[in-house]
Amino acid sequence: MEIHEALYTTRMMRRLRPDPVPLDVQARILDAAVRAPNGGNTQRWHFVAVDDPELIHEFGELFRQGRALEYEKFRTGQGPMAVPGPGADPAAHVETMRRIKGSGDYLADHFDEVPLLLFVFAIDDLGGANIYPAIWSVLLAARAEGVGGVMTMVLNNFRDRVNELLGVPVVEGWKMSAMLTLGYPRGRWGVAANRRPVHEVSSRNHWDAPFGVEVPQPLWSPRDQTPPALAAVG
Incomplete structure (x- = not known):
């Protein structure tokens, strides 16, 4: 894996x-x-x-x-x-x-x-x-x-x-x-979707300063899906 x-x-x-x-x-x-x-x-x-x-x-x-x-x-x-x-x-x-x-x-x-x-x-x-x-x-x-x-x-x-x-x-x-x-689980594995995104819980160099990039969606996805592009902010 x-x-x-x-x-x-x-x-x-x-x-x-x-x-x-x-x-x-x-x-x-x-x-x-x-x-x-x-x-x-x-x-x-x-x-x-x-x-x-x-x-x-x-x-x-x-x-x-x-x-x-x-x-x-x-x-x-x-x-x-x-x-x-x-x-x-x-x-x-x-x-x-x-x-x-x-x-x-x-x-x-x-x-x-x-x-x-x-x-x-x-x-x-x-x-x-x-x-x-x-x-x-x-x-x-x-x-x-x-x-x-x-x-x-x-x-x-x-x-x-x-x-x-x-x-x-x-x-x-x-x-x-x-x-x-x-x-062995009865359910199926999957990406946890109910997480606050990186840019909401991360800072750079100082508390509450922008992290520098937005991560609106998980950066890994199953093989049949395309991961999202990142947008620089701040």
Whole structure:
């Protein structure tokens, strides 16, 4: 797969088929992940792949409880999901959250069918600087294999129980960074169209100074489409 296709079409996939992800596919995904950049090449990461149906069921129960907590915060105007991004249309944000909740509800209701969970742990991670490149590499490598997924922080609400179920050696400093649900998606891949364009979220040399070019449409498109021309501004 060409790199730009992976970059433009890797998105959160919550509707997954129950088909197992073969071990060789899992190995290729994680082999790509451990090539990710990390500070000092310290490689302070550990990945726990979970495909035991009983464990997946346990985590599904926690996932549903965690989502209920997060959406209660949202309902009362608390938490990061409640506030739209800078410059975003509040009505559009509400609609986006409605769609996300719908697909998230599907994942919660069908969690026992998810074929693979991937828990990512790190030590002294400096706010995620050393682990998030590896997580993104997981998602990109999975996309190249036709595997979709979503990264979630919901189980941080039950960190101690997760550690107990997985036997995490917390005394050594290991801390869960995220969990990913992985599997072959029921939906189709596509370029995310609901993004504010580059020139609205970028500046040059000074905050709010023009970036210098307008990007009204995605600069990569499927092979049967012609990417748009750029227009210099400012």
